[in-house]
Amino acid sequence: GAGVSQSPSNKVTEKGKDVELRCDPISGHTALYWYRQSLGQGLEFLIYFQGNSAPDKSGLPSDRFSAERTGGSVSTLTIQRTQQEDSAVYLCASSLGLAGGHYEQYFGPGTRLTVT
Amino acid sequence: RKEVEQDPGPFNVPEGATVAFNCTYSNSASQSFFWYRQDCRKEPKLLMSVYSSGNEDGRFTAQLNRASQYISLLIRDSKLSDSATYLCVVKEGGGSYIPTFGRGTSLIVHP
Numbered sequence: 001g002a003g004v005s006q007s008p009s010n011k012v013t014e015k016g017k018d019v020e021l022r023c024d025p026i027s028g029h030t031a032l033y034w035y036r037q038s039l040g041q042g043l044e045f046l047i048y049f050q051g052n053s054a055p056d057k058s059g060l061p062s063d064r065f066s067a068e069r070t071g072g073s074v075s076t077l078t079i080q081r082t083q084q085e086d087s088a089v090y091l092c093a094s095s096l097g098l099a100g101g102h103y104e105q106y107f108g109p110g111t112r113l114t115v116t
Numbered sequence: 117r118k119e120v121e122q123d124p125g126p127f128n129v130p131e132g133a134t135v136a137f138n139c140t141y142s143n144s145a146s147q148s149f150f151w152y153r154q155d156c157r158k159e160p161k162l163l164m165s166v167y168s169s170g171n172e173d174g175r176f177t178a179q180l181n182r183a184s185q186y187i188s189l190l191i192r193d194s195k196l197s198d199s200a201t202y203l204c205v206v207k208e209g210g211g212s213y214i215p216t217f218g219r220g221t222s223l224i225v226h227p
Contacts, residue, residue, distance in 0.1 A: 048214055
C-alpha cells in the first residue's frame with residue numbers, strides 16, 4: 001500500500017524566504033510527527049499531531065516554525081524567514097497512534113532543505 | 117531530561133560476523149522500544165519492535181533489560197547489506213506519544 005509521502009523532495013531557498021513542506025500520512029494513521037535531521041546528527045522532534053487534539057509543539061525550535069494538519073490527514077510545516085541553520089532533512093512520520101498502543105512509526109522519504 | 121544513548125561506532129566487521137549493539141535509556145517509565153535502520157541519505161525504517169520477553173526475526177535478535185534500562189540488538193551472520201545506522205527508539209507509556217531517538221550506531225560490514 002501507499003506509504004508516507006513528502007514534497008518537495010528537495011528545496012533550495014534563499015535566506016529570509018518562507019518555505020512550506022508537505023506530508024501525506026498513511027491513510028488511517030491518526031498520529032503524525034515532524035522531525036528534522038541535520039547531517040550526521042540524530043532525529044530532532046519538532047511537532048506531533050494526534051487526531052483532533054491540540055498538537056504538541058514542544059519541539060519547535062523557534063516561532064518561525066509552525067505546522068498545520070488539515071482534516072486529520074495532510075500536514076504542512078512552514079518555516080518563515082529561513083536561516084542557514086534551518087538547512088536539514090525534514091522527516092514526517094505517521095502511526096496508528098492508538099492510546100497505550102505499542103505502535104511503530106512509518107517515515108516518509110524526507111524533504112532536503114538547503115538555505116543559501 | 118530523557119536520554120537514549122548509543123555507541124556511535126562505527127562497528128567495522130567482516131561478513132559472517134556476529135555483532136551486538138546496546139542502547140541505554142534514562143527514563144524508567146519507558147514502555148515501548150524499537151530498533152530502526154537508516155541507510156545513508158534515506159529515511160529510518162522499522163527493523164523490529166522489542167518485547168519484554170525478547171524477540172527474534174531471522175538473523176536479528178532484540179532483548180530488553182528493564183532492570184538495567186537497556187535494549188540490545190544482535191545481528192548474526194552479518195551481510196554486506198546490513199551496513200547502515202541502527203537507531204534505538206524509546207517511548208513512554210500512558211499519555212506520552214513522543215518517542216526519543218538515539219543518535220544511532222553505524223555498522224560497516226566488509227567482505
